Amino acid sequence: MVETLLLVGIIASIFVGFNIGGSSTGITWGPSVGAGIVKKTTAAAVMTVFVFLGGITVGQNVMATLSEGIITTNLTLSAGVAVLFFIGLGILVANIFGVPVPTSMTTVGAIAGLGLATDTLNYATIAEIISWWIVTPIIGFWIGAVIGRYVYPEVNRRVKIEKSDGPLLTLDRQGTVLKPTFGPNTSWRELGSTTFVLAIGCYMAFSAGASNVPNAAAPLVGEAGLEVNTAVIIATFAIGFGGFTIARRTMESVGGELSDIPLLAALFVMVTAATITTALSYIGIPISLVMATVMTIVGIGWGRATRPITFREAVTRAPEVKDREIQLGAIVAEEIEDEPTPPIGEEEAEEVLHGSDLFNPRAVIKYVSMWIIGPSMSTLLAYGFFIIFPGVT
Incomplete structure (x- = not known):
């Protein structure tokens, strides 16, 4: 009986990880794949390696919080399987609504529902987690705003990420030992920029592993029956499988968000989101990588679009700014070559101010709503389930 239940739990864990791999791989490698810098198969392979590294190192801190910190007792095998069911249900609902899956928040909600039903909820820990959920979007937005307002325009004007035709590197077969050499059109600048893009992708994959591996693994750790490493x-494996299969499509679209902005802007977003997520994972806070990513995108767009006005005008919407419209899509327009970026508070070129929309405000509202609805729903459903079936715990 125990072996059968554990097998069911492993299958549920693989299902959760598979779906995580589909969404996380797209967010992590979509910009690089879209720019032709890396192939989908290579992206999925590298994603799997760095997800494992993130999960086995920093992810252990999140694992401890999920399996031992949220409730005052350890998860049993039957309770762990039930929690995985509610995580999978949360993923399904998010997919139906077509929004990035807030897996970490759904996981916390399911475990918190168990804690409420059994009177074992650690209120201090859950309060700390929720406070970080509130603060993280604010941090992501303001870091993005500073980048978009003061950093991105100058970097975008000076830095160009190159991608020439043909392979980046080839193998020299003339000698007895194969040696890598430049492709027919590769330059040192292209090699450097490509290496930089790949390094950022690896960093974000590490961050995704630190935050997401525990969501699929923690419910089966400890008394539930599995060792942490197993x-x-x-x-x-499940996340990697999702990366090689369903993520192939998400890497092309990246949920419609990162695909609409230049690769350089996407790299700023990736570094910021990965740093926030890794830092919080290090201190054991289950956090959604998508949350930091979306709010950084919004912040960069707002910062870039408000350059024609002063910071005070942007924040207070002073009367004198009424005649100067803030264009949220400014980030997607390229800077005019050989022209300096106008100082803060001065009008910019028309080509910059009228780019396509960076993000759809309604979509952002939908994402934020899911960050509230997802964990709330999993908490209520788990609470009701464990109240009705107390023997499962």
Whole structure:
């Protein structure tokens, strides 16, 4: 009986990890794949390696919070399987609404529902987690705003990420030992920029592993029956499988968000989101990588679009700014070559101010709503389930 239940739990863990791999791989490698810098298969392979590294290192802190910190008792095998069911249900609902999956928040909600039903909820820990959920979007937005307003325009004007035709590197077969050499059109600048893009992708994959591997692994760790390393390997396999399969389509679209902005802007978003997520994972806070990503995108767009007015005018919407419209899509327009970026508070070129929309405000509202609805729904459903079936715990 126990072996059968554990098998069911492993299958549920693989299902959760598979869906995580589909969404996380797209967010992590979509910009690079879209720019032709890396192929989908290579992206999925590298994603799997760095997801494992993130899960087996920093992810252990999140694992401890999920399996031991949210409730005052350890998760049993039956309770862990039930929690995985509610995580999978949260993923399904998010997919139906077509929004990035707030898996970490759904996981916390399901475990918190168990804690409420059994009177074992650690209120201090859950309060700390929720406070970070509130603060993280604010941090992501303002870091993005500073980048978009003061950093991105100058970097975008000076830095160009090159991609020439043909392979980046080839193998020299003339000698006895194969040696890598430049492709027919590769320059040192292209090699450097490509290496930089790949390094950022690896960093974000590490961050995704630190935050997402515990979601698929933690419910089966400890009293539930699996050792930590075994659970991490299973979750990594599932995430990698999702990366090689369903993520192939998401890497093309990246949920319609990052695909609409230049690769350089996407790199700023990736570094910021990965740093926020890794830092919070290090201190054991389950956090959604998507949350930091979306709010950084919004912040960069707002910062870039408000350059024609002063900071005070942008924040207070002073009367004198009424005749100067703030264009949220400014980030997607290229800077005019050989022309300096206008100082803060001065009008910019028309080509910059009238780019396509960076993001749809309604879509952002939908994402934020899911960050509230997702964990709330999983908490209520888990609470009701464990109240009705107390023997499962």
